[in-house]
Amino acid sequence: MWCEPGSPALPASVQPEVCGLNAYLRNHGIAPTRVPSEDGRKAALYASVGPDCAGGVVLSGHTDVVPVVGQDWHSDPFVVREANGRLFGRGTCDMKGFDALALAAFVQASKRDLKRPLQIALSYDEETGMTGAPPMIDHMCAHGMTRAATVIVGEPSMLKVVTGHKGGFGYQVHVRGHEVHSSLMHEGVSAVMIAADLVHWANVMNAHSAAATPTETAAEFIPSYTTIHVGTINGGTAHNITARDCRFEIDFRVLPDENHDEWKALFQAEIARLQDRMRAVHPNTFIDAFQDFGVAGLAPETDGAAEALVRRLTGKNSSNVVSYLTEGGLFQGVGYSTVVCGPGDIAQAHQPNEYITLEQFRQGEAFMGRLVDALCE
Ligand SMILES: [Zn+2]
CATH class of the missing domain: 3.40.630.10 (Zn peptidases)
Structure with missing residues (x-):
């Protein structure tokens, strides 16, 4: 094990x-x-x-x-x-x-x-x-x-x-925002709030997966769908500063009849979408997702x-x-x-x-x- x-x-x-x-x-x-x-x-x-x-x-x-x-x-x-x-x-x-x-x-x-x-x-x-x-x-x-x-x-x-x-893989995610005083938050990029968007994406995906009809293979598992979980999150320095950095860990537990690469592509697409939004405000912002494990189901x-x-x-x-x-x-x-x-x-x-x-x-x-x-x- x-x-x-x-x-x-x-x-x-x-x-x-x-x-x-x-x-x-x-x-x-x-x-x-x-x-x-x-x-x-x-x-x-x-x-x-x-x-x-x-x-x-x-x-x-x-x-x-x-x-x-x-x-x-x-x-x-x-x-x-x-x-x-x-x-x-x-x-x-x-x-x-x-x-x-x-x-x-x-x-x-x-x-x-x-x-x-x-x-x-x-x-x-x-x-x-x-x-x-x-x-x-x-x-x-x-x-x-x-x-x-x-x-x-x-x-x-x-x-x-x-x-x-099930199989699984996980990422350490680092969101780099742009720090400004929170009264001018339209000029900054809050790494915490962008990370929250990604966490929200996980919740939406889980709800969507839970509502789908399980395949014959999926029905053998509890729960009978692929789950996405954020276990830790850490970011920001003060209540009135748009956070420069936020880091979190996200794990996927994937049904053995589903493709890991397809799940990774969905995650990366969401990252790309959010990154475009961040960079429209400030060019030096990014989201870096480092895969730290992966195991086949x-x-x-x-x-x-x-x-x-x-x-x-x-x-x-x-x-x-x-x-x-x-x-x-x-x-x-x-x-x-x-x-x-x-x-x-x-x-x-x-x-x-x-x-x-x-x-x-x-x-x-x-x-x-x-x-x-x-x-x-
Ligand atoms: Zn063992």
Whole structure:
């Protein structure tokens, strides 16, 4: 699960030694591919076992976790502690528990007579903007193994089958007005009042979206429409001065069957319209919108192969959509059939004294066992 900008804990995420993982797999005779970050300080890793043919399954996880700074932990967050039927530790739920189960199953699968490949894909920086997965997925598609049919993203879902979530993107907006005494406000441009126009635009769009008839996909979500939200706003210096600067943060949560670029174009068109009005008063005014995140949504698939597989493995014949964001949409975006399904409860993610129950962990292990068996059929 990704912790969005504006959420409490957001310093750089923590990534353990992926080289340790690299060595672990090599010791088992598996040759993983590392995809380093631009600065070379982190790496994503993917690997495949079994025959190089179509019909494979990817187990997708992330290796970073959110920080523990400022949280009240009752034991070392980076040493797993078992107590009361629970495994405590940072990432036990989101999502080192799944990663461990996937790696164990992966090594076991390498010794089995697989008829279709099992692949593993572990990203970095999922929690801080999902920047590690895109180059890894590109690499998998361009240089890697035969494209797998399905992807299982192991974010905690209590092993329920999750077929969809909204996507999202956000901007930090800076409105630069022109300062005059408020008695002469016709000669000035109030950055606060222009920002208010943009906030009002968000309200109007929300009302319009709420009134529209939802599509079949939209109807699965609560609320069943794309929402635009302004979380912070700050501007002006005095009641009698037209504000020179105003800054606010605006987020879009977009239905997975809608196009992010179309929403961005609507927003930019409104910015352009307001900017024309500002510049008719004073040329040095502007509105600058800096996009600080963007995550693809996961759209429920019609007769999706991943959903069918995971329903079979879990014995569950219902599917859910969720409100958190995952890397699933990135895989789906390049053509993989994708679902989210992993052990543990998302409610424990990012919390102090994060845990996964042993019961969920064992169910996850059984799930992996059934998956490996299915790949041998
Ligand atoms: Zn996660």
